[in-house]
Amino acid sequence: MTKISLTVDGSKVSDDVEPRMLLVQYLRERLGKTGTVIGCDTSNCGACTVHLDGTSVKSCNVLAVQADGSEVTTIEGLAAADGTLHPVQEAFRECHGLQCGFCTPGMIMQSVDLLKENPSPSEEEIRLGLEGNLCRCTGYHNIVRAVQHAAGQGATTGAVQA
Amino acid sequence: MIPAAFDYLAPSTVEEALRALAEHGDEAKLMAGGQSLLPVLRMRLNAPELVIDLGRIDSLRGVRDDGDAVVVGAMTQHSVVGSDPLVAQHAALVSKAIEHLADAQVRHRGTFGGALAHADPAGDLGAPVLALGAELVVAGPGGTRTVPAQEFFVDLFETAIGDDEVLVEVRIPKHTGWGARYEKFVRVAHQWPIVAVAAAVRTEGGTIAEARIGLTNMGSTPLRAHAVEAALVGRPATEDGVREAAALAAEGANPPSDLNGDADYRRHLATVLTRRAVLAAAQG
Numbered sequence: 001m002t003k004i005s006l007t008v009d010g011s012k013v014s015d016d017v018e019p020r021m022l023l024v025q026y027l028r029e030r031l032g033k034t035g036t037v038i039g040c041d042t043s044n045c046g047a048c049t050v051h052l053d054g055t056s057v058k059s060c061n062v063l064a065v066q067a068d069g070s071e072v073t074t075i076e077g078l079a080a081a082d083g084t085l086h087p088v089q090e091a092f093r094e095c096h097g098l099q100c101g102f103c104t105p106g107m108i109m110q111s112v113d114l115l116k117e118n119p120s121p122s123e124e125e126i127r128l129g130l131e132g133n134l135c136r137c138t139g140y141h142n143i144v145r146a147v148q149h150a151a152g153q154g155a156t157t158g159a160v161q162a
Numbered sequence: 163m164i165p166a167a168f169d170y171l172a173p174s175t176v177e178e179a180l181r182a183l184a185e186h187g188d189e190a191k192l193m194a195g196g197q198s199l200l201p202v203l204r205m206r207l208n209a210p211e212l213v214i215d216l217g218r219i220d221s222l223r224g225v226r227d228d229g230d231a232v233v234v235g236a237m238t239q240h241s242v243v244g245s246d247p248l249v250a251q252h253a254a255l256v257s258k259a260i261e262h263l264a265d266a267q268v269r270h271r272g273t274f275g276g277a278l279a280h281a282d283p284a285g286d287l288g289a290p291v292l293a294l295g296a297e298l299v300v301a302g303p304g305g306t307r308t309v310p311a312q313e314f315f316v317d318l319f320e321t322a323i324g325d326d327e328v329l330v331e332v333r334i335p336k337h338t339g340w341g342a343r344y345e346k347f348v349r350v351a352h353q354w355p356i357v358a359v360a361a362a363v364r365t366e367g368g369t370i371a372e373a374r375i376g377l378t379n380m381g382s383t384p385l386r387a388h389a390v391e392a393a394l395v396g397r398p399a400t401e402d403g404v405r406e407a408a409a410l411a412a413e414g415a416n417p418p419s420d421l422n423g424d425a426d427y428r429r430h431l432a433t434v435l436t437r438r439a440v441l442a443a444a445q446g
Contacts, residue, residue, distance in 0.1 A: 002170055018167065019167075019168055019169065019170030019213065020164060020165040020166070020167055020168055020203075021164075022164065022200075022204075025164070041163055041204070042201060042204075042205075043197070043200070043201050043268070044352075046265070046267060049267055052270075055241070055270040056266060056267045056270060057267050057270055057271050058267045058268070058271075060204075061196065061197060061200050061201065061267075061268075061271070062196065062200070062271065063170075063196065063200070063215075065170055065172070065215070066196065066215065066217055068172075110266065110267065113266065114266070129266055131265050131266075131351040131352045132264070132265025132266055132267045132268065132352050133265075
């Protein structure tokens, strides 16, 4: 067992974990943060995307021990404390940027990262920026529209806690 | 899927990492960004007893100017190298290749040295590093040694790094003012290339003065297309000027056959992509 201490969605947590435990397992199984989902389990689909120290990562491809001392933001930490959605979350709702919704947490987390890097991306830049996120429903058009909508609203800030 | 159980060490210096390697030998596996290693462990294709995480060694991170070379620390993440102004100015071929490497999330975690040490023949960094004549600096129990890129890649997933050594940095000779292009052919998004061509070209008044060409996935290691490089010198930087030289791209290559294409298809692809890459590099 290895002791880890990190900040997740603004709260400090500390746990003994097996070194082989993946960050996504830690978030879901230890912290109950099931908003972050496991899609492909092969680091292809991006459904498990979270922010680690301010940049997007696939949490199925990071060990919990590697996140020791870091700050993690999940989809559950994006909205304001009073429940006001993050502008990117709002844009996905506004533009119906989802079909079954399974890829949505990862799509939103990657979109927030993308807009932080590039506040007014072209359609091609959005598609390239989201290439590590797969939508099994193939509902990409509205996802891209949602990111464009969010960009138009000036949704260039990171997570609320950041 | 969850990896088999392993012990974990996260040394904070290269010396500590080397001591751990010396002590545990074959049972240990070094982890850089983990973007290739963790999938392998999760699929249980490998089950080391000890994982030595290099992620806490700050001295292995960063890009610096060292006279006639740009030096990239082995643990510098792809996203950092890809957006570094020194790399863009003096080793643009590397920046161009990183744009096409995996996806944004993987580029945030994956490292320059980790990808090179992994030595996947379909990896995107081997060809540009080889083409630019980089040197790889490796630390071991007896100090550091420098390995030229052409000796670094030994075989499929095999490099000149010894079992008791750690890759610490990569010295890339400056190619200031050279045009660069990485032409990557993929079937679906964010995948390894079926074939890719890394081209750096120096032109003088519309004529190609020097060219450096690297090939990805055209054999068990990245390859230099020496025949193309020689044939390009003195040619005009036009479609017709480049076509004949590019046709030599697969000379001496031994590409694999797989579901994405057989060896002949890859040989053809290499000539087409070389033509495109050289033209774009010369005109860029």
